[in-house]
Amino acid sequence: MDAIREAILAGAPAEDLAALPLPESYRAVFVRKDEAGMFEGLPSPEKDPRKSLHVDEVAVPELAPDECYIAVMASAINFNTVWTSIFEPLPTFGFLSRLGRESVWGARHDQPYHVVGSDASGVVLRAGSAVRMWKPGDRVVVHCNYVDDQDPTSHDDSMLAANQRIWGFETNFGGLADLSIVKANQLMPKPEHLSWEEAACNALCNSTSYRMLVSRNGAAMKQGDVVLVWGASGGLGGYAVQYVLNGGGIPVGVVSSASKVKLLEALGCEAVIDRAEKAYRFWADEHTQDESEWRRFGKDIRSLVGEDPDIVFEHPGRQTMGASVFVAKRGGMIVTCAATSGYMIEYDNRHLWMKLKSIKSSHFANYREAWEANRLISLGKIQPILSAVYPLEQAGEAATQVHQNLHEGKIGVLCLAPREGLGIDNPELRERVGEDKITAFRRLGA
Numbered sequence: 449m450d451a452i453r454e455a456i457l458a459g460a461p462a463e464d465l466a467a468l469p470l471p472e473s474y475r476a477v478f479v480r481k482d483e484a485g486m487f488e489g490l491p492s493p494e495k496d497p498r499k500s501l502h503v504d505e506v507a508v509p510e511l512a513p514d515e516c517y518i519a520v521m522a523s524a525i526n527f528n529t530v531w532t533s534i535f536e537p538l539p540t541f542g543f544l545s546r547l548g549r550e551s552v553w554g555a556r557h558d559q560p561y562h563v564v565g566s567d568a569s570g571v572v573l574r575a576g577s578a579v580r581m582w583k584p585g586d587r588v589v590v591h592c593n594y595v596d597d598q599d600p601t602s603h604d605d606s607m608l609a610a611n612q613r614i615w616g617f618e619t620n621f622g623g624l625a626d627l628s629i630v631k632a633n634q635l636m637p638k639p640e641h642l643s644w645e646e647a648a649c650n651a652l653c654n655s656t657s658y659r660m661l662v663s664r665n666g667a668a669m670k671q672g673d674v675v676l677v678w679g680a681s682g683g684l685g686g687y688a689v690q691y692v693l694n695g696g697g698i699p700v701g702v703v704s705s706a707s708k709v710k711l712l713e714a715l716g717c718e719a720v721i722d723r724a725e726k727a728y729r730f731w732a733d734e735h736t737q738d739e740s741e742w743r744r745f746g747k748d749i750r751s752l753v754g755e756d757p758d759i760v761f762e763h764p765g766r767q768t769m770g771a772s773v774f775v776a777k778r779g780g781m782i783v784t785c786a787a788t789s790g791y792m793i794e795y796d797n798r799h800l801w802m803k804l805k806s807i808k809s810s811h812f813a814n815y816r817e818a819w820e821a822n823r824l825i826s827l828g829k830i831q832p833i834l835s836a837v838y839p840l841e842q843a844g845e846a847a848t849q850v851h852q853n854l855h856e857g858k859i860g861v862l863c864l865a866p867r868e869g870l871g872i873d874n875p876e877l878r879e880r881v882g883e884d885k886i887t888a889f890r891r892l893g894a
């Protein structure tokens with residue numbers, strides 16, 4: 449991979465890149481099937497990704513006709529890598545064996561190791577014989593929606609496809625590596641004004657937030673909507689707040705420290721609630737929720753923006769869902785894509801039906817939505833929320849930061865890129881967008 453890295457850094461022409469031989473193995477971050485029981489009996493916070501995520505060489509898989517080999521310059525940590533690394537809610541090897549049973553090409557994924565990572569920026573090295581839109585040398589970012597386009601169910605909204613998967617979570621050969629194989633319909637142009645690591649951190653969370661808030665498949669937010677955003681300086685929330693502000697909505701961000709409050713205010717989110725300072729106890733004990741605490745939270749929102757939220761951007765799950773359903777406006781929508789604090793959800797259904805609220809589920813984004821979200825990054829209208837960068841060897845430490853909620857925004861990971869700041873192809877656009885905006889999370893984070 450060294451020769452490939454050098455060629456990319458030297459700006460080698462496409463034909464030279466295409467002519468470089470591929471190695472037989474590559475450096476990757478993976479969990480091992482024989483270690484899937486290593487944390488049994490431990491509570492979640494004590495399960496340590498630094499113990500389960502290994503960095504070592506794995507074999508280069510064969511390329512299917514609809515795929516490309518990508519030289520990965522940078523990647524990012526997503527919460528799904530945390531889930532894989534702590535083997536919760538279940539080990540991801542079951543996903544790989546199911547994919548392995550589907551086809552000859554699927555069988556490649558069923559390995560005793562799982563290469564993780566669902567974001568990447570890089571350069572196309574080879575394109576399979578059925579690939580039409582991409583060629584060696586193309587600088588790309590990768591979105592994680594992995595669908596078989598020969599399946600008819602994938603042809604309305606591809607997130608409804610029967611065989612829809614998340615690359616690097618429900619498939620092998622993910623982005624936390626020096627090389628990856630991706631389907632051609634996962635590729636999007638790399639935003640020219642961003643470095644490799646700034647470009648790599650967006651696709652998963654940015655596309656998810658776009659679908660949840662902007663798309664007609666999500667809440668289809670309109671101007672003036674009040675939007676309550678949980679985890680507003682986190683991976684999803686950091687993009688959600690930008691979409692609300694861009695779309696003429698009124699964000700109410702919830703975070704858990706004074707420094708995160710300051711960060712959000714600096715980004716233009718005026719209404720912010722510090723949940724740690726307020727010390728809400730939505731759950732009186734493990735089994736009982738406390739409506740008076742929901743009420744106190746609702747009052748705090750009203751005191752900031754004068755009304756209840758039209759939309760609640762939900763992902764913490766069990767700890768917050770009761771409160772989210774309660775505080776939403778009459779006729780409002782709770783849009784949810786996750787359950788970090790537990791997936792067995794409880795809410796008071798009377799508050800839902802009597803006030804004609806609705807709960808909408810959302811999961812990643814189809815290619816069109818991911819492309820639109822990437823276009824907004826490329827135009828400089830949505831900013832990357834990169835707050836820290838780690839080398840690939842320290843992916844375990846980076847995942848631990850996310851697992852322990854010690855981070856803000858996104859954590860980037862350098863793969864083939866030897867240092868930060870490389871890969872910016874359009875410095876004029878960068879200047880027009882503004883260095884201060886592009887690097888806000890890096891500069892203002894705690």
Ligand code: NAP
Pocket residue numbers: 526527528652653656678679680681682683684685702703704705708723763764767768785786787788789810811812813850853857
């Ligand atoms: P993240 O970067 O860790 O941010 C999540 C934020 O949620 C944290 O910063 C934290 O903010 C807040 N939070 C955590 N636990 C909470 C609790 N008990 N109560 C209230 N707030 C809490 O993670 P992310 O990338 O935004 O992902 C969030 C979740 O969505 C994860 O479970 C992930 O797997 C899932 N996800 C799903 C999809 C999909 O397509 N379905 C896509 C992306 C992510 P404060 O501490 O500052 O409040």
